[in-house]
Amino acid sequence: MIRLEHISHHYAKEPVLHDISLQIEANSFNIISGESGSGKSTLLSVISTLLTPSKGKLFFDKTQSTQIKNMDIFRNRHIGFVFQFHYLISHLTVYENIALVSRKSKKDAQEVLKKLGILDLENKYPDEISGGQRQRAAIARAIINQPKYIFADEPTGSLDSKNSQIVFDILRELDATVVVATHELGYAQKDDTMITLKDGRLC
Amino acid sequence: MFKSFLRYKYKSILILISAVAAIASIFLITALGNGIISMYASMLKTDGDIIVMQKGVADTFFSDINRSLLAPIANIKGVATAQGVIVGAGAIESIPIAGIYGVTDNRMSNYHLTRGHYPKGIEVMIGESIATILNYPKQIHLMGKTFQVSGIYQSDIGFENGGVVIPIAQAQTLFHKSASFLLVSLDKITQNTDSVIRKIQHLNPDIEVKSTTEFIDNYNQFKIIRISSGVIASISFFMGFLAIVSLMSMMINDRRYEFGIKRAMGISKFKIIRDVILEVLVLTLIAFFIAYGVSLVLLNVLEHIDKFQGYLSGEIDARLFITLLIGSTFMAMLGAAIPAWIAARIDPIILINKGQ
Numbered sequence: 001m002i003r004l005e006h007i008s009h010h011y012a013k014e015p016v017l018h019d020i021s022l023q024i025e026a027n028s029f030n031i032i033s034g035e036s037g038s039g040k041s042t043l044l045s046v047i048s049t050l051l052t053p054s055k056g057k058l059f060f061d062k063t064q065s066t067q068i069k070n071m072d073i074f075r076n077r078h079i080g081f082v083f084q085f086h087y088l089i090s091h092l093t094v095y096e097n098i099a100l101v102s103r104k105s106k107k108d109a110q111e112v113l114k115k116l117g118i119l120d121l122e123n124k125y126p127d128e129i130s131g132g133q134r135q136r137a138a139i140a141r142a143i144i145n146q147p148k149y150i151f152a153d154e155p156t157g158s159l160d161s162k163n164s165q166i167v168f169d170i171l172r173e174l175d176a177t178v179v180v181a182t183h184e185l186g187y188a189q190k191d192d193t194m195i196t197l198k199d200g201r202l203c
Numbered sequence: 204m205f206k207s208f209l210r211y212k213y214k215s216i217l218i219l220i221s222a223v224a225a226i227a228s229i230f231l232i233t234a235l236g237n238g239i240i241s242m243y244a245s246m247l248k249t250d251g252d253i254i255v256m257q258k259g260v261a262d263t264f265f266s267d268i269n270r271s272l273l274a275p276i277a278n279i280k281g282v283a284t285a286q287g288v289i290v291g292a293g294a295i296e297s298i299p300i301a302g303i304y305g306v307t308d309n310r311m312s313n314y315h316l317t318r319g320h321y322p323k324g325i326e327v328m329i330g331e332s333i334a335t336i337l338n339y340p341k342q343i344h345l346m347g348k349t350f351q352v353s354g355i356y357q358s359d360i361g362f363e364n365g366g367v368v369i370p371i372a373q374a375q376t377l378f379h380k381s382a383s384f385l386l387v388s389l390d391k392i393t394q395n396t397d398s399v400i401r402k403i404q405h406l407n408p409d410i411e412v413k414s415t416t417e418f419i420d421n422y423n424q425f426k427i428i429r430i431s432s433g434v435i436a437s438i439s440f441f442m443g444f445l446a447i448v449s450l451m452s453m454m455i456n457d458r459r460y461e462f463g464i465k466r467a468m469g470i471s472k473f474k475i476i477r478d479v480i481l482e483v484l485v486l487t488l489i490a491f492f493i494a495y496g497v498s499l500v501l502l503n504v505l506e507h508i509d510k511f512q513g514y515l516s517g518e519i520d521a522r523l524f525i526t527l528l529i530g531s532t533f534m535a536m537l538g539a540a541i542p543a544w545i546a547a548r549i550d551p552i553i554l555i556n557k558g559q
Contacts, residue, residue, distance in 0.1 A: 050552035076469025
């Protein structure tokens with residue numbers, strides 16, 4: 001479970017998030033939606049610990065984020081992140097990008113790549129594969145350590161509809177709490193928890 | 204860990220070349236300054252444990268001492284040889300200035316003859332560098348006087364190799380002095396240099412007697428050269444190190460985006476900084492040894508350019524090598540570690556967004 005208490009954030013003097021309190025249940029599929037500039041990505045960055053909020057508290061289960069002794073280890077073990085533009089490290093191969101963060105064996109990494117249908121690309125560099133394949137590689141990197149929480153920021157933003165559907169299908173199959181920031185509500189399902197933002201506030 | 208260098212070969216090679224240029228420039232400037240001092244010191248140290256000069260004259264060029272002192276000095280117990288030297292400079296044929304060394308007969312054998320014989324009467328022997336420039340002449344005009352070339356000698360000391368040696372009596376007619384200084388060498392069993400110095404000093408109150416080592420350490424010309432070369436080397440060190448720091452900072456700042464991704468994936472900031480420092484350390488060490496090699500080659504080329512008469516002779520001693528090795532690697536690591544440390548303290552998403 002993730003809990004946010006009175007989270008606010010501003011870049012320089014420009015406020016982006018206003019007093020947001022919410023709770024995300026374990027193993028739920030959550031979609032943060034809203035218009036462009038509504039604060040979706042900022043909220044996702046705060047929830048995923050990639051951005052320290054200007055105000056407010058963030059809890060993972062009962063532990064406040066500021067009380068976590070080693071945030072790097074926490075992120076590595078419990079959090080997986082999928083970015084809009086994959087953000088694979090360009091001088092590393094697909095496998096090396098995964099191995100860089102992996103706490104698992106090479107066999108496990110190859111198993112994940114196989115599951116995502118990109119095992120044959122393990123020795124390719126990011127600029128040698130398609131956008132959809134890159135995003136699947138990024139998902140492989142995010143899930144390799146079997147994290148409790150998966151965060152995805154516009155994961156289909158640079159993909160065609162076919163690849164977008166594949167990405168959503170993969171995310172839904174994960175045994176984790178998944179939070180996706182997206183403006184494409186066409187991939188949302190009835191059981192999903194919707195978190196809607198407008199001008200940095202919860203609607 | 205070093206895949207980023209291999210993946211971005213062009214960029215890595217540019218950074219490497221820049222680092223090599225910065226380090227090599229420090230090597231060259233400092234080595235050339237050291238070389239000038241070292242060459243002159245080597246000349247004095249050849250068969251010279253003790254130097255005798257005119258009292259109160261700090262510069263060998265201006266010192267005037269009577270070489271009739273050579274005989275009583277040679278008779279002092281413990282003295283192996285006593286040699287007289289006149290040091291001067293003047294125009295030789297088309298060469299505007301070159302070293303002219305008037306030496307007593309017993310010093311001639313210090314010069315390694317490659318052809319001909321040692322000079323007598325109005326003969327001179329010339330260094331290999333001068334001989335090459337003047338195309339091995341049979342006679343030369345030296346300060347308006349004509350001398351037959353009796354032989355050619357070779358010396359590892361650039362000032363000598365690019366100069367001429369004449370009998371001291373002939374040098375006296377050119378420079379109007381008996382000797383610039385006397386060089387005294389001790390026999391192998393004499394341990395007490397001070398006792399010999401005192402005995403020489405007793406011979407004449409108008410002379411100043413010092414061990415060659417003490418003289419070199421206190422020689423005003425060397426002090427001036429040391430200070431100027433020290434100032435130039437310091438500026439060169441500063442500029443070179445600044446270039447290294449800037450290069451490494453630029454390289455690390457270029458990779459803030461990568462650090463952001465790594466931190467987002469939970470790679471510890473210490474591991475990121477450690478990897479960066481190791482990468483930069485390896486890059487700097489490669490650059491350092493290439494720069495060292497390049498400097499040695501360039502110094503050798505400079506030494507053999509006819510135009511410079513062998514006077515540009517650089518010396519890279521162990522102290523310079525170690526100082527530069529430690530200095531350049533430290534500055535490079537500092538240049539990498541500071542931006543990496545700053546980056547490691549920034550929220551990952553900000554690093555990623557700003558680094559894109």
